[in-house]
Structures are given as structure tokens and as C-alpha cells.
Amino acid sequence: MATISKRIVLHFPKRLTNEPIVYKLVKDFNLEFNILKASVTPGEEGLLIMELTGEQRNYDKGVKYLTETGVKIQSLSQDVVWNESRCTHCGACIALCPAGAFSIDPKTRKVIFDNDKCVVCELCIKACPPRAMELYF
Amino acid sequence: MAKTIAEINEKIKKGQAVVVTAEEIIDIAKKKGISQAAKEVDVVTTGTFGPMCSSGAYFNVGHTKPRIKLGGGKVYLNDVPAYTGIAAVDIFLGATALPDDDPKNRIYPGEFRYGGGHVIEELVAGKDVRLVATAYGTDCYPRRKLETLINIKDMNEAVLFDMRNAYQNYNVAVNMSDHTIYTYMGVLKPKMGNANYSTSGQLSPLFNDPYYKTIGIGTKIFLGGGIGFVAWQGTQHNPNALRGDNGVPRRGSGTLAVIGDLKQMKPGWLVGTSFLGYGATMTVGIGVPIPILSEEILRYTMVTDSQIFAPVVDYAEAYPQRKPDILAEVSYAELKSGKIKIQNQEIPTASLSSYPGAVKIAGILKEWIEKGEFLLTEPVAPLPGVESGIVVKPLEERPIP
Numbered sequence: 001m002a003t004i005s006k007r008i009v010l011h012f013p014k015r016l017t018n019e020p021i022v023y024k025l026v027k028d029f030n031l032e033f034n035i036l037k038a039s040v041t042p043g044e045e046g047l048l049i050m051e052l053t054g055e056q057r058n059y060d061k062g063v064k065y066l067t068e069t070g071v072k073i074q075s076l077s078q079d080v081v082w083n084e085s086r087c088t089h090c091g092a093c094i095a096l097c098p099a100g101a102f103s104i105d106p107k108t109r110k111v112i113f114d115n116d117k118c119v120v121c122e123l124c125i126k127a128c129p130p131r132a133m134e135l136y137f
Numbered sequence: 138m139a140k141t142i143a144e145i146n147e148k149i150k151k152g153q154a155v156v157v158t159a160e161e162i163i164d165i166a167k168k169k170g171i172s173q174a175a176k177e178v179d180v181v182t183t184g185t186f187g188p189m190c191s192s193g194a195y196f197n198v199g200h201t202k203p204r205i206k207l208g209g210g211k212v213y214l215n216d217v218p219a220y221t222g223i224a225a226v227d228i229f230l231g232a233t234a235l236p237d238d239d240p241k242n243r244i245y246p247g248e249f250r251y252g253g254g255h256v257i258e259e260l261v262a263g264k265d266v267r268l269v270a271t272a273y274g275t276d277c278y279p280r281r282k283l284e285t286l287i288n289i290k291d292m293n294e295a296v297l298f299d300m301r302n303a304y305q306n307y308n309v310a311v312n313m314s315d316h317t318i319y320t321y322m323g324v325l326k327p328k329m330g331n332a333n334y335s336t337s338g339q340l341s342p343l344f345n346d347p348y349y350k351t352i353g354i355g356t357k358i359f360l361g362g363g364i365g366f367v368a369w370q371g372t373q374h375n376p377n378a379l380r381g382d383n384g385v386p387r388r389g390s391g392t393l394a395v396i397g398d399l400k401q402m403k404p405g406w407l408v409g410t411s412f413l414g415y416g417a418t419m420t421v422g423i424g425v426p427i428p429i430l431s432e433e434i435l436r437y438t439m440v441t442d443s444q445i446f447a448p449v450v451d452y453a454e455a456y457p458q459r460k461p462d463i464l465a466e467v468s469y470a471e472l473k474s475g476k477i478k479i480q481n482q483e484i485p486t487a488s489l490s491s492y493p494g495a496v497k498i499a500g501i502l503k504e505w506i507e508k509g510e511f512l513l514t515e516p517v518a519p520l521p522g523v524e525s526g527i528v529v530k531p532l533e534e535r536p537i538p
Contacts, residue, residue, distance in 0.1 A: 088186065088408055088420055089493040092323045095331035095485040104475065109492040126248055127324045129188060129410040129489065130420065 005053040007036065007076035009120070012046035016070060022048070029062040030054055036119045049076060049120055079120050079136055082113040086132035093124045093133065139431050145179045146512045154179040156506045158499035159340045159427075159438055166439045175435040180513065182502040183342040184359070184424040186494025187335050188410050190321070191301035191372060192419045193231040194257050194399050197293040198268065200226055201285075205270065206278035212270040214256045214287075225278060229298075230256060232419035242414060246319040252417025255409025257297070260289045261361070262404040295399040297361055297407070301371035303423050305343035305391035306378075306447055309334045309467060309477075311484065314453035319414020323489055325452055332449065332477055332484045337495035338442045338469035342425035343391050345438045347384040348523065349376070351427050353516025358395065359424030359502045362406035364511070365397025367425075370520045375529035384437065387446045387466060391520065395423065406498075420491070424498040426506060428513050442469035449479055459531060 012021070017040055025031045031054035040046035052059065066073060089110045094102045101117035102124070104110070124133045148154040155178050157165060162181050166174040196219075198207075204225070212219045212228050216236040219228040234253035241247045260266055270283040289295050310322030311329045318325050323333045338344065346352045356367040371392025378390035406422035429435050448463040455462040467477045472486045505511035521527050 086408075088491045090187070090420075090489050090491045091487040092333065092489055094487045095333075096324055096326070096487075109473075109496075123324075126246075126411075126413045129323070129412060130408050131250065131411055 002056050003054065004056050004059055005051060006059070007049070007051045007119075009074040009076055009079060010046075010048040010050070010066065011072040011074070012040065012048065013070050014043060014045055017042050017044065017046045019069070021066070021069065021071065022050075024065065025052070025062050029058045029065065031058055031062050037121065076118070076120060080115075080118050080122070080124070081134045081136055083132045083134055086130050087111060088130050088132075090129060092127060092129055096123050096127050098123070140179070140429065142428050142430070142513050142515050145428050148179055149506055149509055149512055152507070152509050154506060156180045156182060156503045158496070158503055159183045159345050160496065160499070162435070162438050163339065163441055166435060171432050171435060171439075175429055175432040178429050178435065180503075180506055181345065181427045181429060181435075181438040182424055182499040182506070183340055183345050183427065184422070184495035184498030184502065185303055185337045185341050185490060186406070186422045186498060187337070187420060187490030188321075188412070188418045189299060189302045189421040190233050190418045192297070192299040192421055193229055193253065194260075194295060194297045195227060195229045196295050198226050198228065198287060199291065199293055201280060201283060203280050204278045205272050205280035205283050206275055207270050207272060207283075210270055210272035212268065214266050214268055215251070215259070216267070216269075217251070217253050217256050232257065233416050235417055246414025247416075248413065249411045249415070249417040252409065252411075254407070254417055254419025257399070257419060258404050258407055258409040260295065261399060261402050261407055263289065289400055296396060297365065297399045297402060298368070298394075298396045299371075299421065300394050301373060301392045302395050302421055303342050303371070303393045303425075304336065304389055305341070305347070306386045306445070307335050307389050308450040308456070309447050309472065309486075310452045310456070311449055311464065311479070312453045313451040318453055319412070320452045321412055321415045321418075322452060323487070324413055329479060329482055329484050332472075332479075332486045333489055334447060334469075334472050334486065335489040336447070336469070337490050337492055338445055338473065339440055340492070340495040340499055342423065343393070344385055344440055344445055346425075346427050346434070347380070347386065347437055347440075349391060349520040350434060350437070351430065351516070352393070352425055353519045355514055355517035356425065357511070357514040358426070359422065359498055359505075360395055360397040360402065361399070361422055362403025363397060363401035365395050366514075367393050367516075367520075368396040369394040373529050374521065374527065376520075376522050376525060377528045381444070381446065383440060383444055385440060385445050388448055393423075393520075422494060422498050424502040426502060426511070426513055442473060445469045447472070449477070
């Protein structure tokens with residue numbers, strides 16, 4: 001059975017922030033998790049960004065469980081968006097990104113943004129001088 | 138074989154001028170030899186596209202009925218304050234001006250999302266802007282309040298006037314402290330976690346004419362996507378900075394003050410810019426044509442990134458305390474490789490000036506000249522050079538009795 005690994009964004013409604021949801025993913029579905037970012041305050045809407053790894057069958061079951069409990073799931077790559085029309089291709093983002101999601105094309109010296117490497121730390125959002133990096137949740 | 142600007146202009150008019158960028162000339166001159174290249178090439182175009190804080194624009198907004206004297210009053214464009222200490226309906230808006238209610242660095246690091254540069258960008262894009270003003274009222278200018286939308290096309294004059302642009306060389310900024318700092322050279326990670334620089338190197342206008350032999354007052358240039366002129370030397374113009382054997386300054390040196398009709402400029406080349414924890418500014422596109430009048434001029438334009446050096450400065454201590462300490466000198470070739478080595482530490486580099494933008498500007502200017510749309514001008518006066526003895530001075534404070 002193939003193992004898959006996906007980075008996802010979980011939005012918890014208020015009523016679920018006190019529930020041990022991630023624990024259930026591990027115990028009931030044998031999934032591994034790696035939390036990239038979390039913002040959970042009891043009584044408020046919660047946000048959890050994590051990498052979820054496991055067998056495809058278990059992964060699907062886990063996601064089904066999450067959806068049924070009322071957690072909204074988004075794939076991570078959609079969240080930080082590069083607005084290329086605003087980008088001046090300076091390069092201020094490159095060394096700041098801890099995940100190495102930005103690089104410079106050695107030929108054109110244009111900035112390249114690799115969505116797949118982004119961990120949504122948001123460092124680039126405010127550090128981009130023309131504010132070409134946008135956050136969508 | 139010396140050429141004159143008049144002769145080059147004749148060739149431009151006939152569509153026969155040979156125009157190349159400051160990048161292209163390097164290989165051409167290597168292949169053909171200096172003497173042949175100087176004969177064949179008429180113009181070398183340069184470009185730079187980076188944040189330039191000493192930029193701004195002045196406007197004459199026209200007279201209201203009844204009249205209002207904005208001069209000496211308060212004027213806001215999209216909540217950003219403009220300078221009014223001039224005649225009744227003339228105002229000046231600086232690129233770094235911030236709304237009165239911007240939290241600035243009270244919430245550290247401040248975001249500075251919108252300032253004078255952003256207003257200029259929106260005006261150039263043809264957007265309506267809110268003009269809100271209060272005045273003290275006089276017999277001939279009775280009105281005290283004004284609130285209106287205004288568009289650049291309805292203004293009598295809208296003129297970009299930048300007091301200091303196109304710096305001939307600049308510091309490479311690092312942070313030797315143990316915490317992140319937020320500077321006009323970008324976010325600098327602790328313990329020299331990154332190094333930021335900000336010139337276009339071999340494409341930069343004043344690196345290609347290091348002694349200001351062709352660029353002078355009155356030189357016609359690419360400015361903000363339209364046409365502008367060199368108005369004067371820029372503020373902090375420092376022709377006597379340390380220079381290498383090739384004449385190229387190894388420290389921040391010459392600067393240009395530039396001027397041009399804002400109405401014919403393009404928003405993509407005047408971009409409102411925000412430096413986290415520092416402030417708002419504007420990224421400005423400038424391109425200067427260099428007429429190849431002699432072999433000497435051609436030789437200057439052949440300069441490559443490996444022959445241009447910049448000082449590495451600690452922005453946690455040396456820069457804020459105005460200490461002259463320099464950690465190292467590195468070439469633009471090293472900077473563009475993506476990493477430099479300082480004190481045995483490998484440091485990732487990044488540019489704040491856009492090299493692709495500079496390439497594009499040099500290309501656009503080349504196209505304008507090739508098509509015969511852009512003629513060169515003879516400077517009406519030279520910029521102060523080494524012989525002027527001008528050296529930039531710090532402010533030495535004196536107590537007020």
C-alpha cells in the first residue's frame with residue numbers, strides 16, 4: 001500500500017478547539033503528523049497547518065473523519081500566493097524564506113516561487129517591499 | 138575617431154545608430170576590440186530599478202471656486218500629507234510620507250503599507266485620489282476646507298522630482314547582532330544570516346560613466362517609464378569617494394537629481410514600496426544613454442560585475458552609530474552568485490534593486506533610440522567631478538546657546 005504525505009490547512013470551528021482531534025488521527029488511523037504552524041485558542045476558531053503522512057487508505061479515512069467532525073480542510077499550496085504582476089524581481093524574499101521556496105533563475109535573474117516548498121510561515125508577506133506575496137485562507 | 142552627440146543624433150534620426158545595452162557591450166568589445174567597437178557602437182544604454190527614498194512629485198492642482206490657499210495649510214492625498222510651504226495651489230508629495238494615523242513603529246516592526254510612493258503609483262495609474270485640505274483663509278483666498286477627488290489628468294502640472302536617485306554604488310548590509318533588525322536594506326537576520334545589496338552592477342548608469350564624462354545636467358533619460366532629465370547632481374553627491382584603478386567608486390559616491398513629467402510615466406516603473414520596520418518609499422526605474430564619443434568612454438562602459446566592489450557594513454552597530462568600519466569588500470559578481478564569504482562564514486545574498494528590471498529598462502531605452510524616438514542631449518553643464526573637491530559631510534552638532 002502506497003504511503004502518501006500531504007501538507008494541509010485545518011480550520012477548526014469554535015466547538016472543536018477543545019477536542020483531541022490530532023490524537024485521534026494518530027491512534028485510529030495510524031497517521032504521522034508534523035505541525036508546521038498552529039493557532040489554537042480554546043473558544044475561538046483554530047488553525048492548524050501540518051504535514052500528514054500515512055497509507056493512502058488510512059489518509060483518506062482520516063480526512064473523512066476530519067470532514068465529518070466539522071473541520072474544514074484546504075491544501076496548503078493555495079494559501080501563499082505570488083502576485084507576479086506586483087513583483088519587481090528584486091530578491092528580498094530569497095534569503096529570508098526558511099523553506100527555500102524562493103530562488104533566482106540564474107539566466108534571467110527573475111524570482112521563482114515554488115509553492116510546494118512553502119510552509120506558510122508568512123515571513124515573506126510583510127518583508128516583500130512591493131508586497132507581492134499575498135495570504136489567502 | 139571621436140564622435141559628437143550631434144553626429145550620433147543624425148544617425149538616430151536616420152535609424153542607423155548602433156545601440157547596445159551595458160550588458161551586451163561587454164562581449165561586443167571583447168570580440169571586436171576596443172577601437173573597432175568604439176567606431177561601430179554609438180550608444181550604450183544602462184538601467185536601474187530600485188527603491189529610491191529621495192523621490193517625490195510636485196503638483197499644481199488648479200484653483201477652486203471660491204479660492205483656497207493651500208500654502209501654509211494642510212493637504213492630504215489619500216490621507217498621506219503633502220508639503221504646502223509654497224504658493225496657493227502647489228504641493229509636494231514625498232515618497233516616504235506616511236498617513237498621520239499610521240502606527241509607524243509603535244507596533245514593531247511597522248508595516249508601512251501605504252505612503253507617498255503608493256499615492257504617486259496610483260496617480261500614475263490614472264486612479265482618482267482623495268484630496269483633503271484645510272487652510273487659514275485670507276481676503277483673497279476665503280475658503281478654509283476642501284474635500285474632493287482629483288485625477289492626474291485634471292492637474293495643471295504633475296512633475297516627478299527626485300532629489301537623489303541612481304546612487305553610484307552602495308553598501309552591502311549585514312547584521313552582526315543576535316536579533317533580527319529591520320532596515321532600509323531589508324530584513325537582516327542575526328549573526329550575518331543574510332546580506333542585502335542594492336545596485337544593478339554592470340548595468341547601473343553611473344558605474345558605466347564613473348567620472349561623469351557624458352552624464353551631466355540636462356541629460357535626457359528614461360525615467361519612470363517615460364522621459365525625464367538629469368536636473369542636477371543628487372544630494373549627498375560624493376565624487377571623491379574611494380575609487381579603484383578602473384575609476385569605479387568602491388563606496389557610495391555620485392548621485393543624480395532627476396525630473397520629468399509624471400503624466401507620461403508608467404505605474405510599473407514607479408512602484409510604492411514598503412520596508413518592514415523602516416518605512417514606505419518608491420521603487421524608481423531609471424535608464425541613462427551613454428554616447429560612445431571616444432574609446433575612453435567605451436572602455437568605461439565595458440565594466441563587468443567582477444570589476445565593481447562594494448563595502449560590507451554592519452547595520453546593527455556600525456551604520457546606526459556612524460562608525461566607518463567596513464567588514465570586507467566584495468564584487469558584484471560574488472554578490473550575484475548568491476553567497477559571499479565574510480569572516481569564514483558563508484552568507485546568502487539578495488538584491489533590493491531589480492536586475493531583471495534594469496535589463497528591461499536598458500532594453501526599452503535601446504529600442505526607443507533605435508526607432509529614432511529618443512534623441513540624445515548635450516549636457517548643459519557637467520556634474521561636479523573629482524576636481525570639484527566635493528566630499529560629503531556628516532552633521533557635526535553644536536549646542537544652541
